[in-house]
Structure formats: C-alpha cells, structure tokens
Amino acid sequence: MATIFATRLEGIPLAHMGKVRDVYELHDALLIVATDRLSAFDVILPTPIPDKGVILTQLSLFWFDFLKDTVRTHLIAHEVDDYPAELQKFSEQIQGRSMLVKKASPLPVECIVRGYLSGSGWKDYKKTGSVCGIPLPAGLVESSRLPEPVFTPSTKAQVGEHDENIDMNRVKDLIGKDLADKIQDLSLKIYAKAAQKALESGVIIADTKFEFGLVNDELILIDEVLTPDSSRFWPADEYRPGGPQPSFDKQFVRDYLESIGWNKKAPGPVLPQEIVEKTRTRYITALERLTGRPFERK
Secondary structure: OOOOOOOOOOOOOEEEEOOOEEEEEEOOEEEEEEOOOOEEOOEEOOOOOOOHHHHHHHHHHHHHHHOOOOOOEOEEEOOHHHOOHHHHHHHHHHOOOEEEEEOOEEOOEEEEEEEEOOHHHHHHHHHHOEEOOEEOOOOOOOOOEEEEEEEOOEEOOOOOOOOOEOOHHHHHHHHOHHHHHHHHHHHHHHHHHHHHHHHHOOEEEEEEEEEEEEEOOEEEEEOOOOOOOOEEEEEHHHOOOOOOOOOOOOHHHHHHHHHOOOOOOOOOOOOOHHHHHHHHHHHHHHHHHHHOOOOOOO
C-alpha cells in the first residue's frame, strides 16, 4: 500500500481537509479518509508516517464496535464494496483507511478526559495546583494517577491554530447547559469503559479526546476515537509515576520536536527516517496490544 499524504477523488466534492483527514461530501453522508499526515502542536508536518491512516481507522473501528452499547456513532460503513458506486474506482486511495459516516453538526468543543497527570495538565498543575480550573490534591507528581478522571474541555482549533483550554461555564455558553452536562457525563463514561478494557490489554490510557455531533438532535460520537493521535497510551508494566512515561502515541514525535528547539510554528521540520520508523512501530504496537490482533494492511 502506498503512503497517502493527501487524497484526490476527482468528481467528489472535498468538504474539508483537516490535520489528518480528508472529508468528502457524498449526498447525505460524508466520506472520511485518514491520510498518513501527522500533526504536532497543531502544525501538519511535511513527513508522513506510513500506514498511519490505516492504523487509526482500524483502531477507531475497534472502539466503535466496543462502545456500541454505550454511545451511538456516526459510522455507516467502512468497506469500499459497501460504498456508493462512484467511490469504487478510488479503492486504491481509500481502502482500509476510510469510513462512510452520517453527516453530523459537530459541537465546537474538544472533549478531553484525563486519568493521569501529563502534558499540558501537568504544566497547569505545577503552576496552579489545578487542571483547567479543577483543584487537585497537593503532592502529585508527573504521570500521577488522578483520584478520579477529570473532564477538561478545549476549543476546537482550525489547521494552524492552537486548542484553548476552557471551563464548563464556557462550554455551557457555547452549547447550552443540558448538552454540556451530557457530553461531560458521556465522555467520562466512555473513558472509564475504554480505560478498563485497555488495562486488561496492558495499556494505560492516560488521557484522550472525543468529539461529538448532532444528527436530528441526537448526540453521537464522531471523528476518530481512542487512537494514538487522540490519546496518550502507556505500557502498564512500565508505569512509574514521577516523570514522563514510555508511550505508544505521537508524544514520541513531540519529544523529538522539543529536543531540536522547533518554534512550533509552520512550516514544521522534516522528520528523520529513524523517527518515522519508530513512530510507525509505536502506532502498530498500540493497535496490536489494544485489539489483540496483528496489524494487517488492507
């Protein structure tokens, strides 16, 4: 399978090109294609990670199925043979890395759940003793498990912009109290169920983000879910609070970019081949540990 940095489906209207996904209009549905693009610090890097889009798609499909009794999702189909006829000729670009989904109205909020103290949450705690305004006990260290998972929403950044942490009052201003309470409760419920499942596979989900949308006023889970792009995955058998953890996600790339002193502004630097290969290996490890199945190119 060729590495796909960007898709080109002639005759199919491109609705949106995101940091990773190309989204196409298809009558009353959308076709979401996960490319091999990688973004870090909200900048798309020029170097793709081979098979990344396939891995993200397979893992999202695994979680959509696992969570089917907990939340409705946008998924309609994921096999090209089940897609409308006009998509069949693009099989080489989209097989194994695409989903046909319901057209939803996305909520303007990233629904982040943190079970452990890491990343921007750790930086916030060191300064304020809180995470996104939520007070935490004194004496926690980097990577500490929190007494209970916390919901720390943010704005949804456009390409080239940065997410901004917000509190629940701001979420209620954006989408209303009832919907804000609903996404908070549902995010925490999904995280708890997935985190337990992952732990049984030897993986800690330190934090993750969900996205929700509305279809005929029904709240559904959209976009990707519980992937190495949207989560921090740590090997449970190597967990040692008090510092950074080994990971199966793009934190490895972030750490490399921090080490070279990049200013986190576009254009991003080209990644060395060693970093590309090690990142791909981490993504495959996440998929195989969580699903219990070997990675297969489609």
